[in-house]
Amino acid sequence: MIVDLYGNPYQAARGARRNDPARPYEPVQMKDIGQLVPSWDRKTLVSASRRLSLNEGVLKGAIDQRAMYAVGRSWQAQSQSSNPEFVKAAEKKINTEWAQVCDVRGGMHNFQTTLFLLSSAIDRDGEAFILLTKTKADYPRIQHLPCHRIANPSGISDGILQAGKYKGLPITDGVIYSEATPVAYAYNDKDGNLLDYLSARDVIHLYDPSFQEQGRGLPAFTHAINDLRDALQSHEWERHAQLMLSSIGLIETNETGMPDIDDNASILDGCETRQNGIVSETYAGGQVRYFAAKSGGKLETIKNDRPGDMWESFQNRIYRKALAGINWPYSMVWMATGQGTAERADLGRAQRAIEDRQDVLEYAANRMVGYAVAKFQKRGDLPQDSEWYRWDFSKPQKLTIDDGRVSKELLEMWRAGFYNPQDVFGFLGKNEDNQIAARVDYLKKQKRAVAAANKEMEAEGIVIEQREMQMLTPNDMQQQPTNQANEPIQN
Numbered sequence: 001m002i003v004d005l006y007g008n009p010y011q012a013a014r015g016a017r018r019n020d021p022a023r024p025y026e027p028v029q030m031k032d033i034g035q036l037v038p039s040w041d042r043k044t045l046v047s048a049s050r051r052l053s054l055n056e057g058v059l060k061g062a063i064d065q066r067a068m069y070a071v072g073r074s075w076q077a078q079s080q081s082s083n084p085e086f087v088k089a090a091e092k093k094i095n096t097e098w099a100q101v102c103d104v105r106g107g108m109h110n111f112q113t114t115l116f117l118l119s120s121a122i123d124r125d126g127e128a129f130i131l132l133t134k135t136k137a138d139y140p141r142i143q144h145l146p147c148h149r150i151a152n153p154s155g156i157s158d159g160i161l162q163a164g165k166y167k168g169l170p171i172t173d174g175v176i177y178s179e180a181t182p183v184a185y186a187y188n189d190k191d192g193n194l195l196d197y198l199s200a201r202d203v204i205h206l207y208d209p210s211f212q213e214q215g216r217g218l219p220a221f222t223h224a225i226n227d228l229r230d231a232l233q234s235h236e237w238e239r240h241a242q243l244m245l246s247s248i249g250l251i252e253t254n255e256t257g258m259p260d261i262d263d264n265a266s267i268l269d270g271c272e273t274r275q276n277g278i279v280s281e282t283y284a285g286g287q288v289r290y291f292a293a294k295s296g297g298k299l300e301t302i303k304n305d306r307p308g309d310m311w312e313s314f315q316n317r318i319y320r321k322a323l324a325g326i327n328w329p330y331s332m333v334w335m336a337t338g339q340g341t342a343e344r345a346d347l348g349r350a351q352r353a354i355e356d357r358q359d360v361l362e363y364a365a366n367r368m369v370g371y372a373v374a375k376f377q378k379r380g381d382l383p384q385d386s387e388w389y390r391w392d393f394s395k396p397q398k399l400t401i402d403d404g405r406v407s408k409e410l411l412e413m414w415r416a417g418f419y420n421p422q423d424v425f426g427f428l429g430k431n432e433d434n435q436i437a438a439r440v441d442y443l444k445k446q447k448r449a450v451a452a453a454n455k456e457m458e459a460e461g462i463v464i465e466q467r468e469m470q471m472l473t474p475n476d477m478q479q480q481p482t483n484q485a486n487e488p489i490q491n
Helices: 039-055 057-071 084-101 111-124 222-246 264-268 309-324 340-379 403-416 421-427 432-456
Strands: 077-079 128-134 140-145 170-172 175-178 181-188 194-199 203-206 248-254 271-275 278-283 286-292 298-300 391-393
Touching: 039 057, 039 111, 039 222, 057 111, 057 309, 057 340, 077 084, 084 111, 084 340, 111 128, 111 140, 111 203, 111 340, 128 340, 140 340, 181 203, 203 340, 222 248, 222 309, 340 391, 403 421, 421 432
Parallel strands: 248 286
Antiparallel strands: 077 391, 128 140, 128 203, 170 175, 175 181, 181 194, 248 298, 271 278, 278 286
């Protein structure tokens, strides 16, 4: 019979051991995530995440990069309506007017900035809130709501509301539910006092859910908060150590352990201090320290070998673990590996993370633009259309390590019929309609310029052919047939 170290018969398959003396006791927690991470714990995580994102460059770089690559300068609204007149009017109204003034704060807070801030908040705070609001003239606007303002009002704990328009409904961490569906959010002032209960119809709540029953988002770096706090503290201490070592210029060892009393410079300029049996003098920001020796003397400098490779390696390990939890490559925020295959794999992983974030942002963009279009139709600024709610958005160019190779692949895929032109435009982060319109304008200008030049040089017998405006070498384009007047024959 085979037995384990406790003398019990060994079984190839056995139940989970709950009382193993080789491990600390761990209680079995079969609870909803809202109970495992209650509101105060979630607020603690948000507070720590905000502090780290403000002070830790690796975290801030990862958060800003994902938002930057997910949003960029794209996200032009594209109506999917089958009515061309509505498409033209609606896209112009949204992209050239509303997108520039959509935020209640105005100024630089345009539609793209809004999406960037939403992505940053999802990673930093775990979630983001947008209120769909309007002006007195019924003009559609949006307002960002900080996540700490959505919470149980002062004096109200999780449970059933006893008063107000949502009396009898449960409230958990600022969210009011009706049969597990959020119906309202408690919006508080900076002191935690209730300002209003905001209907879920007017609020966009964004987060990356990890649990089916999750009602509030958790910061992206929740899994590594303690590691990152320790790494930041260790960095602070090493920085202080560098300052301390840098403050010591020279160390003189002599028989007395004291400065030369006959040196006028020491008497007039030196500021002597005595601490723990060590005498030191300060000169122009530096220090000279004297230590007693049994005999003889010497002058030496401090050898500084801190923090060292081991410290650097351990710090990098912490950062790698943290970034692995959000599926963001370490090479994106610190340094590349130098290997093409590894870098392509990193860029591919980053692109997947960007596309996941774009899915979340697209939900918010659709709701915001749909709300604006509905308001404009109500105001009479846009014509009525049965497909007013159907919208798509241009996306930024995808990440690639070799733009030339990818461009060739796109061209070959288009020639083979696997890609349509709009697929190529989308990869390049361009709007199909805008690209076609720009191309038409360019060709108009080109042809008018050629026609004007040919008319000017008609007496000289000089003719500029259209192909010469595009060719790179004489063989790039076949010569067009001409008539007796040397004018191109139009097919």
